[in-house]
Amino acid sequence: MDTHRFDISEHLHSEKDIADYLNAATDEGGTRLVQAALGNVTKARRRISQTSNDTGTAEADYTRH
Numbered sequence: 001m002d003t004h005r006f007d008i009s010e011h012l013h014s015e016k017d018i019a020d021y022l023n024a025a026t027d028e029g030g031t032r033l034v035q036a037a038l039g040n041v042t043k044a045r046r047r048i049s050q051t052s053n054d055t056g057t058a059e060a061d062y063t064r065h
Helices: 015-028 031-055 059-063
Strands: none
Touching: 015 031
16 A cells, blocks of 8 residues: 655645635744744745646645635
8 A cells, every 4th residue: 555645735726825824823923933934935945846737737826726
């Protein structure tokens, strides 16, 4: 059975998702949690940007929900 590690950045598809995620991280508190969340958001935005470049779609179209 193949398994892979859960990566939250793969589930952040819109600016609303990102904002909700960051709000939850800051509500829970803790510098390390917020730092990790910011890293995950950076990774998600890179993925969104790469997907937009690969498909020729605007990032705004991809992240609109």
